[in-house]
Amino acid sequence: MRVLIAGQGAIGSVLAYRCELHGLDYRVLPRRQKQSIEFQPLDAACLRLPSAQQNPASLRGDELLLLPLKAYQVQSMLEQVSPYLSTQTLVLLHNGLGVLEKARHLAPECSFIQGITRLAAYKQQHRVTQTAQGDTHLSWVSEVNQSREQKVHAVLEELLSPVYWHQDLSEALWRKLVVNSVINPLTALHQVRNGQLSQPQYQAQIQTLIDEARALMQGLGIRGHEDLERAVAEVIEQTSDNYSSMYQDLMQQRPTEIDYINGYLCQEGQRLGIATPEHQAVLEAIHAQQAAT
Ligand code: KPL
Numbered sequence: 001m002r003v004l005i006a007g008q009g010a011i012g013s014v015l016a017y018r019c020e021l022h023g024l025d026y027r028v029l030p031r032r033q034k035q036s037i038e039f040q041p042l043d044a045a046c047l048r049l050p051s052a053q054q055n056p057a058s059l060r061g062d063e064l065l066l067l068p069l070k071a072y073q074v075q076s077m078l079e080q081v082s083p084y085l086s087t088q089t090l091v092l093l094h095n096g097l098g099v100l101e102k103a104r105h106l107a108p109e110c111s112f113i114q115g116i117t118r119l120a121a122y123k124q125q126h127r128v129t130q131t132a133q134g135d136t137h138l139s140w141v142s143e144v145n146q147s148r149e150q151k152v153h154a155v156l157e158e159l160l161s162p163v164y165w166h167q168d169l170s171e172a173l174w175r176k177l178v179v180n181s182v183i184n185p186l187t188a189l190h191q192v193r194n195g196q197l198s199q200p201q202y203q204a205q206i207q208t209l210i211d212e213a214r215a216l217m218q219g220l221g222i223r224g225h226e227d228l229e230r231a232v233a234e235v236i237e238q239t240s241d242n243y244s245s246m247y248q249d250l251m252q253q254r255p256t257e258i259d260y261i262n263g264y265l266c267q268e269g270q271r272l273g274i275a276t277p278e279h280q281a282v283l284e285a286i287h288a289q290q291a292a293t
Contacts, residue, residue: 001151003159004054004065004088006077007031010121011068011093013039013128016049018159027054031069031077040129061086064155065110068117071096071260078106085110089144089152093117093136095180095245096260097173098267100141111142113152114169116176117160136160139169171224178213178228179235180261182206184246185282188256189289191247195240198233206232208278213265219272246286253293258286 003019003026005012012028017039019026028034030053037049059081067074071094078085085106091113092099100114118134138156140149157163166172183194186202197206210228217225249256262279269276 001155002026002060002063003155004029004059004063006065006067007069007073008035008037009068009070010123010128011117011119012066013037013049013123014119014121014130015066015068015159017041017047017130020049022158024155024158029054029056029065029077029081031073035126038127040127042130042133056081056084059084059086059088061088063088064091064152065089066091066093066159068093070094070255071099071257072255074099075102075106078103082106087111089113089148091115091138091156094257094260095176095184096257096264097177098260098264111140111144111148113138113156114141114173115139115160116169116172119160133161135162135164137164137166137169137172139166170222174217174220174222175224175228175231177261177264178210178217179232180257181213181265181279181282182209182232183235183239184244184256185258185262185286187244188247188250189282189285193240194236194242194244197236198240205278209282212269212274212276212278215274216265216268216272216276219274220268250286250289250293256286256290258283258290262286 003024005015006029008028008030034051034053036051038046039049040046065088067090069077074094087109089111090107093115115136115138117136120132120134121128121130186197187194214225214228246256262283265279266276266283
């Protein structure tokens with residue numbers, strides 16, 4: 001099964017490296033101009049990733065398309081390739097929610113997998129450094145035949161090991177959404193590392209954000225909302241030295257995923273008639289910062 005990797009971001013480059021390592025047939029669908037990536041694996045010498053590039057016009061229908069992109073990049077990538085998509089399987093791996101609905105609209109014949117990965121890497125110019133292998137949680141959100149399912153599982157388990165398959169990922173996706181809705185905007189607005197959010201001055205705002213998100217999860221009947229405080233505190237501690245992705249995006253004057261994180265929570269609040277004023281406030285504050293840069 002041919003693997004297509006959208007973009008040459010940090011996680012996309014890890015996946016390209018792992019395709020090389022396992023001798024898989026893969027191509028890259030560059031978002032912009034193709035770059036030559038120097039890749040530093042976790043446990044091997046640095047190497048230059050070869051550049052096999054796919055022309056979207058020659059997609060075949062049986063490929064596995066991995067989309068390790070920011071939430072806002074997925075839509076533009078799919079708009080670019082949608083005329084050539086047919087029955088491929090697409091894997092979404094990004095922060096935030098709300099992209100799947102748009103992706104399904106753009107690629108109605110494709111089957112979809114949604115996922116969360118703790119695989120970690122960062123990119124500086126043309127160099128990508130992997131920092132953690134991390135586990136990956138995946139779930140099919142489309143029906144596929146058994147033979148396609150087996151082929152896809154085999155490839156993803158080679159590329160993203162360890163992989164855990166779930167019948168329903170909504171609880172894990174929402175818990176991650178809540179964690180990101182607290183850590184990402186607050187670190188970006190206060191210009192601090194994740195770990196600094198454990199200081200007392202941030203606790204009242206963190207609690208309000210969690211309470212609003214909990215009311216939404218309860219309204220939607222999504223389990224796993226009882227110990228959101230613990231989930232947030234654990235990630236703050238485990239990633240204490242990190243600068244969140246939103247902080248880095250704002251610093252580097254790139255778009256952020258705020259509309260798919262706090263923005264998504266506000267939209268769900270409006271739909272359900274549940275107030276989310278604190279999420280609305282951080283959404284507006286990040287928009288204001290983006291407009292000012
Ligand atoms: O996912 C993250 C991000 O920065 O986007 C966390 C978990 C907050 C780690 O920084």
